[in-house]
Amino acid sequence: MDSGDNEVVVDFPQIIRVYKSGRVERLFGSSTVPPSAEDPTTGVSSEDIDISPEIKARIYLPKLTNLHQKLPILVYYHGGAFCLESAFSFLDHRYMNCLVSESNAIVISVEYRLAPEYPLPIGYEDSWAALQWVGSHVVNEPGFEKEPWLVNHADFTKVFIGGDSAGGNIVYNISLRAGTENLNGGIKILGCLLCFPYFLTSKDFEEDSIPSKLWMFVNPSAENGIDDPRINPFVEKDRLSLLSCSKILVCVAENDVLRNLGIQYVEAVKESGWDGVIELIDVEGEDHCFQFFDTETENARNLIKGMANFIKQSCI
Template identity: 45%
Template sequence: MDSATAAIVLDFPLFLRLYSDGRVERFSGTDVVPTSTNPVTGVRSKDIVIDTNTDLSARLFVPKITNPNQKLPLVIYFHGGGFCIETAVSPQYHNYADSLAAEANAVVLSVNYRRAPEHPLPIAYNDSWAAIQWVASHSTNGGPEVWLKDYVDFNRIFFAGDSAGANIAHNMGIRVGSEGLNRVRIVGIVLFHPYFGGKEPIGGEIGNVKGKSFSDKLWMFAYPSSSGSDDPMMNPAMDPGLSGLGCEKVLVCVAERDFLRDRGWYYKEELGKSGWGGVVEIMEAVGEDHVFHLLNPTCDNAVAMLKRVVAFINEDKA
């Protein structure tokens, strides 16, 4: 079929459009920022290939090193975009990882997992787990990446992500709890505006039929073999293994005007009463919408949230 005459099969405004010939048109997250040394922060970045068979890659950020003998925490970051758009090298994700590395004095590994619909879930989950295992392989001075071997304290690893990336971060924590991860310690997980759902609407979802429909539809688009919005990967409250989350603490960040706000609060409550032995905290940004900190990183609420995340990463520092 001529691509010029292909019919639109599915249309997600501001996200992407799928055509009958299989072509995917993405409306966001297509720009690429090159690696560099930031002259202001001193943060260095480079792209690395984790698996040549799947083209799994990541962008690695290292802060300005003032003490070469000091080992730093590592944040493994999973970008958002509904599992469909954006990449680790998109401007907003490159810039945020740079800022996080500088402010937290931490190494940041931003994972470039494969995206739906060309690579439907659970591929992004499996890619993310492969990246985590690849990181862990460096803990005994193995593995090929010198920045990880030289700078990372493998007893101070964190997962973080926004929106769909927060969903991935949580599910990676569940996988650590169920499968284990040798030779490394996952201290905490930071969830920015997590993309969770459920069959029954809660809170603000009840009066927002359009928003709820979009959320449910996007999930099934990204994960067509899923059981639906109550799949434990989407609705952690339905996961009998929630109490086994494989970290010691969680910080949930929500925004007052975000459609997903109530899901973040619900997650916090369900995790807290699940029997999990860790500490879960929540921070709400008043007057803000979804991923505002990526779109306006210098606003007061974004600065305050970054400071809270930095404290979360460094509060257990020896």
Template identity: 50%
Template structure:
């Protein structure tokens, strides 16, 4: 047997292990479940391919429809997992989105971007932007996906993500503000325990984001961004957790955003006694249920 087969060259528990022969072993987030109609909430789900060329795909969620003429907000959701594990098809993300969609009464596109290290960053950013453009292409009700044509109010669009997905969500809102997005506007973004980098994450980031200039690079940590005032939404909700090592940068982001000249409203919520993405690992606890309720309330506010 080739001695290279099992020789580990990079080990980043609990995320990935990379072997000398190039093989990538994902240590978490590999389990998937099929799309279903939830018997309790009536939320439907289905999987679609956005790009045959890149393989970018998504899981769509449709809440129980009680009035076929009433259009619903659109949530574009970006999963976390250190840019290299997890997917919209994992039980944790499927169940989280199912609960959120039922409470918020929104249509959701949960994006499956190409993951590092096989596809180094910023590929995940580019994939997410392409998926957003695909979703927005339904704004005249003539796109390829009936759920978006028939049920979405494209005047009410939200972005949300957790951990690495929250980092991508911020970058997408920035790009909307700087470059525009097919004439539509994003009302708000929800960043749950954003992965804005720290010293502990630097070695992994060096590997999966080779063009990064350090953990203060604006694509990972936007606090030093001179374009922050152009963030392309009017509301921001940030969640941090008391025991999360990424908490301080979440707080700093909010403080800098408030002072940047951005003409919007930012709110931050710190959950006591909890760690990073606790709501995915313990979704039935009282604090996780409160977090989902706050996310739903944010999307249901009248502007």
């Protein structure tokens, strides 16, 4: 290796490292795994798809009770501070199998492009494009190749978006955007799941804190730093009334440094005049995205069941 490849220019210990040569070393996350024709534990099927030349996804189908069954759709955005993890990782795949089985929903887990190779807002744009791709199945566009699982089994009147951590932040930003821009096929977002959402404010986090420095790393164009409205939902509180969904679930955990901002978000949405129902799940004794790392604990199973019940009850 030359000296440029050995010289570190950005270093977040145990998270990510960038070298002068441009090489990126991700120090956190799990290895990728292939989709499964039928998961032996849950019976969920999965396959990998291309949404566009740049955007890929893994789609999940729960075990069907009949061939004509129509199911809700959840477009899911993984966590990882916009620079880590993958829709194809072991941890994400196991988690999605559990959530799909419990919720009985079709899930499209989006492989949006990551910083620093693709700094924000690219991740937001990829995530929006994935939702638009879902809507394109409602109309007949020349040359558009439809996904058979969606054509045969999706109920496009029951569309949800959800995500953990950075994915929860993406959900917030997409639901705002959908309040002012139309989605393909006229689809509407029925519900949003924000699990441990990655929100920051200069009041709650110092500029030299790891969450703040990570935000500036993945979004160097953010003019107002951690008070950018994409990461701080409170700087433009009036916009919260524009959230384009009728139901929201926010999940937080007692030991998570982001917990209080998640709770503040719930209260701010309630006070905004938004015409919908917002719920909060606050898990005692747990930390950030705990259910993602171990789906088999009692608290993890209960949280996944709570998320699934939110989807089921919203569809009634």
